[in-house]
Amino acid sequence: MSNKRIVEKDNNFKHLSHLGWTSYFQNQLENIDNKSLIPARVTGVRKKYFFINDGNEELLATPAGKLQQETSSTYPVVGDWVMVRQTAIEQILPRKNTLTRGAAGMRNQKSGEYREQTIAANLDSVFIVTGLDRDFNLRRIERYLTLVYNCGLAPVIILTKADLQQHPEHFANEAETIAFGVPVHLVSAFNDTGLSDLTPYLMHGRTCVMVGSSGTGKSTLINRLYGESVQATGEVSAHVGKGTHTTTSRDLIMMPQGGMIIDNPGIREISFWDIDQGVGSTFPDIEALAAECRFSNCTHTHEPGCRVLKAVQDGELTEARLENYLKMKRELEYISARKNKSADRVEKERWQGVSKKIKTINKKKAF
Ligand SMILES: Nc1nc2c(ncn2[C@@H]2O[C@H](COP(=O)(O)OP(=O)(O)OP(=O)(O)O)[C@@H](O)[C@H]2O)c(=O)[nH]1
Ligand SMILES: [Zn+2]
Known part of the structure; x- marks a missing residue:
């Protein structure tokens, strides 16, 4: 040997x-x-x-x-x-897994297909970061949850800037009402609230990625968890007079906790690409109610005997949550149909190619 x-x-x-x-x-x-x-x-x-x-x-x-x-x-x-x-x-x-979203506005010129954008690969958890300023919005968190579940990944809800609120627990409680087992962490990079709660996600060899709107405090949080400045933040650049810095590249940062964290530019539009159990996992309450509807194909919009609509009437379920559920379901059905259509087209083109080849072979044979 x-x-x-x-x-x-x-x-x-x-x-x-x-x-x-x-x-x-x-x-x-x-x-x-x-x-x-x-x-x-x-x-x-x-x-x-x-x-x-x-x-x-x-x-x-x-x-x-x-x-x-x-x-x-x-x-x-x-x-x-x-x-x-x-x-x-x-x-x-x-790849073991990826966080992938629809690349908005990135139409493939030739075929008119929508394309995907893979944000990061081989992840253990996805931090959905929301600031407790104007950014807090349950519907947006539901959208992120759907995106993350559709990719088969594990979400963690992180509410930052807890220091800006007198009663930040109020927001954590609200987030809990839509979390259904997803961990919710209240943190502040300014007074260090809750930072140590994030350590388990950052242990030896683990990788997490941050998603959230621009300015929610993702880079600042990484710096606090790191212990010093590794990522430029809105505040840092304001000091040097270059205006507000926003993250533009994706970097995997080795953390002193032993794991890794990926910063990610703020997401303006959360568009979907992967279609899996995202909606079902995000809305287990609605899915359970839907199972009790009179018609199995109930759209939960007008049908008599709709258990979901009754829950809204009875105040068990908010109309806004139901609307968000229906909207995302429609979107995913649309994306799925569009994907099937382009898959059909690819198949058709393949067969056209094959039949062309056969024709050429037959022509050759004729000689
Ligand atoms: N009060 C308060 N402000 C914070 C906290 N964390 C971040 N900020 C401020 O929020 C602003 C945006 O912070 P960044 O860390 O740059 O936000 P980001 O999410 O990385 O933004 P993008 O890179 O654009 O995606 C800065 O002015 C920070 O100082 C916090 O815990 N409390
Ligand atoms: Zn129904």
């Missing part, structure tokens, strides 16, 4: 465990033909290059030509595990 083989056999990359390397990724290595490539985690994405961490150091890397930039499924995102040769990224290891 050559030396090289012994090295490969013993190479289980344990030194990457603090970066989130698990047996899931280790097992993927069997399918990598080129045994000289080594795994590294993408810690930062810029226009033309990436930051990667190979367990020893952070390096600048460039993508190999074969990685296609057109879709997020073929191009690295922050949190990805990639196979590299020195500083060239050759391959993306299959």
Whole structure:
């Protein structure tokens, strides 16, 4: 047995465990033909290059030509595990999960399809960050929950800027009414309320990503959890006279707690892409009521014997929550139909291609 083989056999990359390397990724290595490539985690994405961490150091890397930039499924995102040769990224290891949303306004010119935007990959939790200033809105939190559940991920509701409210618990209680088991944490980066409650999500090898509107205090919270400034914040840049800073890039930050956190630019429009059990998981109360409706295909908008509408009448369920539920259900049905349509088109084009080939073959045969 050559030396090289012994090295490969013993190479289980344990030194990457603090970066989130698990047996899931280790097992993927069997399918990598080129045994000289080594795994590294993408810690930062810029226009033309990436930051990667190979367990020893952070390096600048460039993508190999074969990685296609057109879709997020073929191009690295922050949190990805990639196979590299020195500083060239050759391959993306299959992702355990991704946080993906519909890329609003990003129509694919050629086919008119809507596209997806993958925010980050290989995540353990998603912090839905809401500031207890003007940002607090239960309906928006429900939308984020649906997005996160649709991606098969674990949401955590974080209410920041608790210091701005005399009775911040009031907001936490309100959030609890729509949380259905999702943890709700009340924090302040200014007086350190609740910061230690977030430690469990940031332990050795764990990765979480922050989502929320711009200015909710995501970067400030990361800095407080980190213990010093690692992310530029609205306030910091105001001091240096450059106006309000908003986060524009996605970086995976190694935290002193042992895990990692991904900052994310503020999201203006929460559009969906993945369609899974998002609505059902976000609204278990409505789904349970719906099961008691007289008609199994009840739309819960006007039908006699609708248990959901009765709950609204009786004050068990707010109209605003029901409206949000119905709206998201409609949206997801629309997206699903649109996806099926474009899948049909792809299939049709494939068959057109095949029949063209057959015609050419037949022509050739005719000679
Ligand atoms: N009162 C109070 N203000 C806060 C707190 N956290 C952040 N802020 C302020 O909120 C503003 C926005 O904070 P950022 O951390 O830059 O917000 P962000 O969510 O990272 O914003 P984007 O990068 O645009 O997505 C700044 O002026 C912060 O000083 C807090 O706990 N309490
Ligand atoms: Zn009904």
